[in-house]
Amino acid sequence: MNLTSMQHNKVTVSVIGASGYSGAELVKLLMKHPGIIIDELYAHTQAGKRFTELYPAIPCDKTFQTYSGQTDSDVYFLALPHGEALQLVPGIVKAGKKVIDLSGDFRLTSTAEHKHFYGGDKSAEDVLQYGMPELFRDEIAGSTAISNPGCYATSIILGLAPLFRGGMAGLEVESVNVTAVSGISGxxxxxxxxxxxxxxxxxxxxxxxxxxxxxxxxxxxxxxxxTDPSFRFVMTPMIAPYVRGIYSVLNVRLASPVALESIRELYAEFYASAPFVRLRDGVTEVSHVAYTNFCDVSLAFESDGSLVVITAIDNLMKGAAGQAVQNMNLMLGFDETTALL
Ligand SMILES: NC(=O)C1=CN([C@@H]2O[C@H](COP(=O)(O)OP(=O)(O)OC[C@H]3O[C@@H](n4cnc5c(N)ncnc54)[C@H](OP(=O)(O)O)[C@@H]3O)[C@@H](O)[C@H]2O)C=CC1
Ligand SMILES: CC(=O)N[C@@H](CCC(=O)OP(=O)(O)O)C(=O)O
Structure with missing residues (x-):
């Protein structure tokens, strides 16, 4: 049965890939959202099973269905392996529905980079508005389809964005060396x-x-x-034996020294209206953000003068489902924090 928004005066939402970790986290969040009603949950190998058979802790009474091109809901979240959403999103968008895709399929504007890193072909049109509210809030609010950021990417971009997009005169980043650790649910x-x-x-x-x-x-x-010769970026991802969280240590070499207080002010100003980015005084920890949509950021200087930015997020929340719901809130005109605090 498909519900209509007319019947309930609420937005109807379906999740494709609801049996996976990000999909189940979406269901958990959507269940407590006052403005939406969950319509259908779609799965692949788990189709036919009840949601609670897989996730007894989340009291959703739905049974997983097989997706075969339905477009009756107002909003579709896709939480599928890379490559699958490429086939499905165009049809849903064409039917005039809103889409938030959690995979990497629609993130990269360069088709060559997409092929190199994801291994498949896509066309130049297969790019959606990048769903990072702290950088593109207005663009997201005006979009019908969103590409949700990757988990490491979220933790690293939020740690670096004020330096690259904050407009501080005279600030030049020469290199960034990232060590980032993910929990296994990633x-x-x-x-x-x-x-x-x-x-x-x-x-x-x-x-x-x-x-x-x-x-x-x-x-x-x-x-x-x-590949910019004046800028060097290296990233070493690691996996460690905890379930949720991404901890990124960003070692940033600046062309000339800047006072830590000025850097702090830059970050505070950049994130002044971002409800989920918290500038911390002490060192951030994964346990401080686990099961939340927060990204915690701490700043320090190394003895050699390099800036050390440390960020922590929950990979399934700010790194996936939480950020996706944040994007949905913006697209539908709800308060950005609805169902997330
Ligand atoms: N885990 C994380 O922390 C993050 C994940 N992402 C991205 O979100 C997406 C989902 O990830 P995640 O939840 O971890 O993945 P899971 O492996 O936990 O879940 C994958 C989901 O996709 C379904 N599925 C698998 N293969 C197919 C297929 N061939 N056709 C249709 N459906 C299929 C599965 O259905 P079934 O179980 O029924 O077989 C399941 O519902 C991925 O693109 C991932 O990269 C993004 C950010 C963070
Ligand atoms: C621990 C682990 O394996 N993590 C995955 C991150 C998956 C993810 O969220 O990345 P996408 O958004 O690009 O799918 C990885 O490093 O590829």
Whole structure:
């Protein structure tokens, strides 16, 4: 049964990929949103099962359906593996519905970079408004389709945006060296041998060194390029044995010294109207943001004069479902924080 917004005076929302970690987190958030009603939940291998069979802690009485091109809801979230949304989003947009896609399919403007990092072809039109409210609030509010940012990308862009987009005269970034650690839920729900308890317990490892798919996304959002000879960006992702959270340590070399107080003021001003970015006095910790939509940011200087920005987010909240709901709120004219605080 499909519900109509006319019947309920609420916005109807469906989630495609609702059986996965990001999809289930979306369901949890949507259930407490006063302005929407959950319509259909779609899954792939789990179709036919009840939502609570997979997620007993979330009391949603829906049964997973198979998606076959329905466009009856007002809003569609897609939380699918890379490549799947490319096939589905155009039809939903054409039917005049709002879309928020959590995959990497529509993030990169360069088709060559997309092919290099995601391994598939897409056309130049397959780009949607990038859904980072702290950078593109007005554009998101005026959009019908959004590409939700990647989890590492969110934690790193929010840590660097004031330096690149804050307009501080004389501030020049020469290089950024990122070490970022993800909890295991960042890899999704499907079982992978190298992520099993016996492999990961008491362990930690780097992966995709020098070739993580979020590198071009970060460059794009900051308005710079990893191939710019005057700017150097390196990123080392790691996985560690905790469930939720991304902890990014950004070592930033500036062309000339700037007082820490000025940097603090720059960040405070840049995020003055961003309800989910918190500038912290002490060092940020993953446990301070887990299960929340906050991005905590702390600032310090190293003894060699480089700026150290540390950010922490929950990968399934600000890194995925929380940010997606934040985008939906902006698109529909709800308060940005609805269902998120
Ligand atoms: N996990 C995270 O922290 C983040 C994830 N993302 C992105 O969000 C998207 C979802 O990620 P995540 O929730 O982790 O993934 P999961 O692996 O947990 O879930 C994947 C979902 O997609 C469905 N699915 C799998 N294969 C297919 C297919 N061939 N056709 C249709 N549906 C399929 C699954 O259905 P079923 O279970 O029924 O088989 C499930 O609902 C990905 O693009 C991911 O990169 C973005 C930011 C953070
Ligand atoms: C721990 C882990 O494996 N994390 C995934 C991040 C997945 C993600 O959210 O990235 P996209 O948004 O680009 O899908 C990775 O590093 O590829």
């Amino acid at each position: 890899a999704g729900r499907s079982a992978k041998l190298e992520l099993s308890f016996s492999e990961m317990s008491g362990n930690m490892r780097a992966y995709k060194v020098g070739k993580h798919q979020h590198t071009p996304e970060i460059m794009q959002a900051l308005g710079t390029s990893a």
